[in-house]
Amino acid sequence: MIDLPDLSKINEKYRMFSEIASEISTDAEFAFSAKDNLTAVGFQARAGSAILEGYRPLFDAACIEKMRSAGGFLIGKTNMDEFGFGSFSMNSAYGIPRNPYDTERSCGGSSGGAACAAAVIDGHVALGVSTGGSIACPASFCGVYGMAPTYGRVSRHGLIDYGNSMDKVGILSQDAKDLGKYLPIISGDDRRDPASCNHPPLQKRFRKLRSVAIVKGEASAGVDAAIRSAEEELRSMSVDVETVSMDSLRYALPAYYVLASAEGSTNIARYCGLRYGRQDGDLSLKFDDYFTKMRSEYLGEETKRRVILGTFTRMMGFRDKYYAKALGVRNAIISEYKSIFERFDAVLTPTMPFISPRFDEISGMSALETYRADVLSVPPNLSGLPHISMPCGYSEGMPVGMMLVADHWNDDILLSAAEEWQKRFDARRSEVAI
Amino acid sequence: MKIGLEVHVQLPTRSKMFCSCPTEGDAEPNTRVCPICMGFPGSKPSLNGEALKLGLKLAKMLGCTIPDTTWFSRKIYFYPDLAKNFQVTQQETPVGLGGVYMLGTKPIRITRIHLEEDPGKIKRTADGSSLIDYNRSGVPLAEIVTEPDISSPAEARKFLASLLADIRHTIDLEPDSERSVRCDCNISVGKERCEVKNVTGLKNVERALTFEMVRQTKVLKAGGKIERETRHFDEERKVTTSARKKEFEADYGYINEPDLGVYHIAKMASEIENKETPMEMTARFVGDYGMTPEAAKQIVSTDVRLAQFFEELAAATDTETAKGFVSGVISSHWKGFEPSRGGLEDITSMIRRFADGEITDVECNMRIRCIMTGDEDTCKICSEDLDKIVGRALDENPSVIADYAKNEKAANRIIGGVMKETGGAYSSAEIVSAVRRLISERL
Amino acid sequence: MDRETVTKVARIAHLELTEEEIELYRSDLEEILDYFRVLDGAPSSDGLLLNPVEVSDVLRPDEPHMEIPADALLADMNTYERYVRGPRVQ
Numbered sequence: 026m027i028d029l030p031d032l033s034k035i036n037e038k039y040r041m042f043s044e045i046a047s048e049i050s051t052d053a054e055f056a057f058s059a060k061d062n063l064t065a066v067g068f069q070a071r072a073g074s075a076i077l078e079g080y081r082p083l084f085d086a087a088c089i090e091k092m093r094s095a096g097g098f099l100i101g102k103t104n105m106d107e108f109g110f111g112s113f114s115m116n117s118a119y120g121i122p123r124n125p126y127d128t129e130r131s132c133g134g135s136s137g138g139a140a141c142a143a144a145v146i147d148g149h150v151a152l153g154v155s156t157g158g159s160i161a162c163p164a165s166f167c168g169v170y171g172m173a174p175t176y177g178r179v180s181r182h183g184l185i186d187y188g189n190s191m192d193k194v195g196i197l198s199q200d201a202k203d204l205g206k207y208l209p210i211i212s213g214d215d216r217r218d219p220a221s222c223n224h225p226p227l228q229k230r231f232r233k234l235r236s237v238a239i240v241k242g243e244a245s246a247g248v249d250a251a252i253r254s255a256e257e258e259l260r261s262m263s264v265d266v267e268t269v270s271m272d273s274l275r276y277a278l279p280a281y282y283v284l285a286s287a288e289g290s291t292n293i294a295r296y297c298g299l300r301y302g303r304q305d306g307d308l309s310l311k312f313d314d315y316f317t318k319m320r321s322e323y324l325g326e327e328t329k330r331r332v333i334l335g336t337f338t339r340m341m342g343f344r345d346k347y348y349a350k351a352l353g354v355r356n357a358i359i360s361e362y363k364s365i366f367e368r369f370d371a372v373l374t375p376t377m378p379f380i381s382p383r384f385d386e387i388s389g390m391s392a393l394e395t396y397r398a399d400v401l402s403v404p405p406n407l408s409g410l411p412h413i414s415m416p417c418g419y420s421e422g423m424p425v426g427m428m429l430v431a432d433h434w435n436d437d438i439l440l441s442a443a444e445e446w447q448k449r450f451d452a453r454r455s456e457v458a459i
Numbered sequence: 460m461k462i463g464l465e466v467h468v469q470l471p472t473r474s475k476m477f478c479s480c481p482t483e484g485d486a487e488p489n490t491r492v493c494p495i496c497m498g499f500p501g502s503k504p505s506l507n508g509e510a511l512k513l514g515l516k517l518a519k520m521l522g523c524t525i526p527d528t529t530w531f532s533r534k535i536y537f538y539p540d541l542a543k544n545f546q547v548t549q550q551e552t553p554v555g556l557g558g559v560y561m562l563g564t565k566p567i568r569i570t571r572i573h574l575e576e577d578p579g580k581i582k583r584t585a586d587g588s589s590l591i592d593y594n595r596s597g598v599p600l601a602e603i604v605t606e607p608d609i610s611s612p613a614e615a616r617k618f619l620a621s622l623l624a625d626i627r628h629t630i631d632l633e634p635d636s637e638r639s640v641r642c643d644c645n646i647s648v649g650k651e652r653c654e655v656k657n658v659t660g661l662k663n664v665e666r667a668l669t670f671e672m673v674r675q676t677k678v679l680k681a682g683g684k685i686e687r688e689t690r691h692f693d694e695e696r697k698v699t700t701s702a703r704k705k706e707f708e709a710d711y712g713y714i715n716e717p718d719l720g721v722y723h724i725a726k727m728a729s730e731i732e733n734k735e736t737p738m739e740m741t742a743r744f745v746g747d748y749g750m751t752p753e754a755a756k757q758i759v760s761t762d763v764r765l766a767q768f769f770e771e772l773a774a775a776t777d778t779e780t781a782k783g784f785v786s787g788v789i790s791s792h793w794k795g796f797e798p799s800r801g802g803l804e805d806i807t808s809m810i811r812r813f814a815d816g817e818i819t820d821v822e823c824n825m826r827i828r829c830i831m832t833g834d835e836d837t838c839k840i841c842s843e844d845l846d847k848i849v850g851r852a853l854d855e856n857p858s859v860i861a862d863y864a865k866n867e868k869a870a871n872r873i874i875g876g877v878m879k880e881t882g883g884a885y886s887s888a889e890i891v892s893a894v895r896r897l898i899s900e901r902l
Numbered sequence: 903m904d905r906e907t908v909t910k911v912a913r914i915a916h917l918e919l920t921e922e923e924i925e926l927y928r929s930d931l932e933e934i935l936d937y938f939r940v941l942d943g944a945p946s947s948d949g950l951l952l953n954p955v956e957v958s959d960v961l962r963p964d965e966p967h968m969e970i971p972a973d974a975l976l977a978d979m980n981t982y983e984r985y986v987r988g989p990r991v992q
Contacts, residue, residue, distance in 0.1 A: 279944075294537065355954060590982060590983075591985060721951075
């Protein structure tokens with residue numbers, strides 16, 4: 026039985042949904058929402074883009090298929106940055122979600138709507154997607170638990186692609202136990218997504234977190250303070266905590282943006298006003314002109330920026346310097362993580378270098394500045410490592426998140442850590458007055 | 460003059476390269492399509508194992524080096540028939556590199572062979588807009604690229620005919636199915652080369668190359684320069700025309716295809732055993748049996764089973780004898796002859812009798828003709844001596860004739876007796892034929 | 903990163919940019935690529951070239967099968983007698 030508040034009213038205030046189910050089934054076992062880049066029968070899948078207006082998929086994404094089979098009812102599709110390009114969900118064509126702790130501030134991105142829904146709507150779990158930090162970032166900004174599993178653990182069948190070698194479906198919720206409850210449901214081999222096949226299965230008994238390596242990262246004073254008290258708390262949980270340095274991490278952000286925009290730009294090529302979404306251009310135009318006109322009119326600014334950047338990084342004459350180099354750098358970063366994991370169960374950093382910025386502050390940021398907001402969340406994402414953001418404090422009234430990263434396939438250690446953490450950390454709820 | 464070809468062959472799989480849509484069946488447009496081959500957002504590809512195997516068979520047939528690991532690439536360009544505006548192909552790791560194809564005694568070097576997916580098909584409407592059918596989108600292709608070792612348009616055609624015969628034989632490709640062959644043809648008369656893209660069928664390849672050869676020669680003779688460019692072949696007017704300059708400027712921006720991952724193919728490749736190709740067999744006949752290339756080609760191209768029978772016959776008797784009969788009477792009557800095990804054995808024993816001096820070559824040829832065609836007149840002549848033996852047997856058993864009118868099986872006693880008496884001098888077919896004929900005559 | 907490169911890349915990517923956009927993206931990309939220069943000195947190792955974890959040898963049997971009826975796919979498309987309508991090609 027599920028018991029939900031009036032979602033349309035909530036959505037008017039917070040704008041977390043791009044589409045709400047027309048009728049809520051109260052018979053279902055549980056309620057869940059899905060980021061709008063996951064296909065679900067009965068809903069549009071527009072991935073925050075005007076060019077996909079009207080795309081009604083005929084198949085459920087694997088994760089949604091599994092949630093529905095397990096008795097879940099899909100209550101709505103959540104708002105996001107167009108195709109996943111962004112860290113503040115401001116690049117959305119269907120509404121910008123507002124932070125429940127301060128509606129003048131961002132929910133983070135690109136799964137901003139998912140984090141907002143998780144924070145505001147009790148008794149529901151949100152499916153999100155992370156490519157460079159798009160689950161951890163909004164989870165941190167909205168004070169909820171957000172888990173991105175190992176790349177390949179969850180099938181990407183039905184996920185509208187951003188970075189094929191980095192996209193991961195994950196879970197956001199106020200309740201840490203939801204992560205451990207729903208990850209087993211959505212995980213597993215799916216022949217429709219070869220990248221999800223033949224991997225070590227998720228452990229059924231979650232192993233305990235025993236040791237953590239802290240990597241110092243650039244962060245504001247308020248964030249630093251929250252992390253330091255989190256460190257103390259971990260020690261009191263009998264977790265060994267030690268500070269380490271990781272030299273290769275500073276290359277993660279540029280390598281990520283090279284690879285993600287290269288892959289992303291190829292995924293956006295198909296959006297040209299044919300076959301799905303908007304198809305109403307002037308067909309008497311020559312095809313090059315038709316495609317150019319439709320794409321220029323219906324793709325957003327950040328999407329165009331990433332497409333130009335990504336096309337450049339794989340162009341003749343630049344491909345070796347950027348695309349091929351980034352692939353090698355990724356391997357070097359993974360190697361360094363592996364050497365840390367020989368001695369520690371997890372790596373700890375703040376999730377984000379600051380609390381959620383105000384919308385007007387974000388509008389004043391340059392593109393590079395917005396990319397640099399991901400400096401802490403990108404390294405595990407680039408490396409395909411499972412990671413979890415947990416609320417660990419408040420600064421200026423806004424939530425601060427801490428991020429634990431574990432080795433490939435050790436997702437269970439993070440799930441048990443989150444459950445343990447929740448027993449100790451009293452999360453302050455956002456005001457939800459309707 | 461230098462000619463190089465990029466040959467695209469559709470592989471005979473039942474489902475498409477990256478999805479399980481059928482490759483054959485309903486010809487109505489857009490009936491064999493799915494979210495994957497139409498590039499719908501959220502869809503993911505999955506590689507057809509049979510397509511990979513067929514690609515490896517062809518790589519081996521061409522004598523290519525096969526890598527231990529292979530993967531796929533995305534080749535990005537925008538066209539309405541390309542469902543994702545990128546084609547999944549193999550840029551970095553083709554399934555085969557550096558082979559050679561023997562066209563008779565001339566080696567044509569093979570640069571590479573790789574796997575990729577076919578785009579859809581476009582029909583142009585009266586008002587110029589397009590109508591697109593994605594049934595073909597995603598059909599598996601093998602692309603074979605040659606070095607510019609071909610010396611003339613006629614040789615190009617010869618090469619393609621021969622290569623296709625070998626490909627058909629190696630991967631069981633239907634000869635006249637929907638599966639067509641398309642070529643991108645590169646030709647340079649002087650220093651600079653031009654590419655004629657997407658030419659369908661062998662005749663058109665020769666025509667397109669001939670036109671280009673003439674065009675380029677004319678330009679050079681008049682003191683002009685050949686501009687390196689991409690051209691199209693107009694099938695109706697039989698001319699090549701310049702494509703828009705934009706096509707040549709395409710930057711495909713290749714990246715690796717992460718959705719498919721990598722394939723470790725060393726084991727699969729080593730386990731592949733290709734059938735001997737007609738080309739190989741022909742070459743072997745020339746070498747092992749001292750046949751002329753023409754004679755060898757004639758036998759092999761008539762029927763592989765005829766060629767196989769030749770080898771059995773040469774082993775049972777000797778090479779010269781086998782050559783003589785196979786090239787002669789056996790080839791002449793092969794079409795229409797159903798080569799059963801029994802029939803072939805009868806022919807063999809007949810030739811052995813000739814070789815042993817028991818019958819003349821004239822008689823042997825007649826008997827073979829009788830076995831292969833069942834022609835009454837021929838068989839009658841052959842069996843004159845036999846007629847005497849059968850006649851005697853019928854004289855000794857007159858009741859058989861009356862019994863035969865009621866039940867044909869009555870003849871079996873006579874047949875058995877004559878077979879025993881003649882002890883293999885005549886084939887069972889001849890004896891049965893003679894007994895029945897003579898009984899009928901007496902009825 | 904100059905104007906010419908931005909317009910060339912935009913053309914390849916089938917994007918038409920206004921004068922303001924050309925300058926916006928030019929300066930953004932200049933700043934971003936300058937930041938990417940740190941990659942020149944970055945450590946690099948051999949290993950996986952496609953995915954951050956091993957993804958290998960997933961093959962599909964050659965069995966024809968259609969999960970979704972073709973007509974359902976065509977229902978939301980711009981079609982004419984079962985063909986998908988597209989722009990001019992010549």
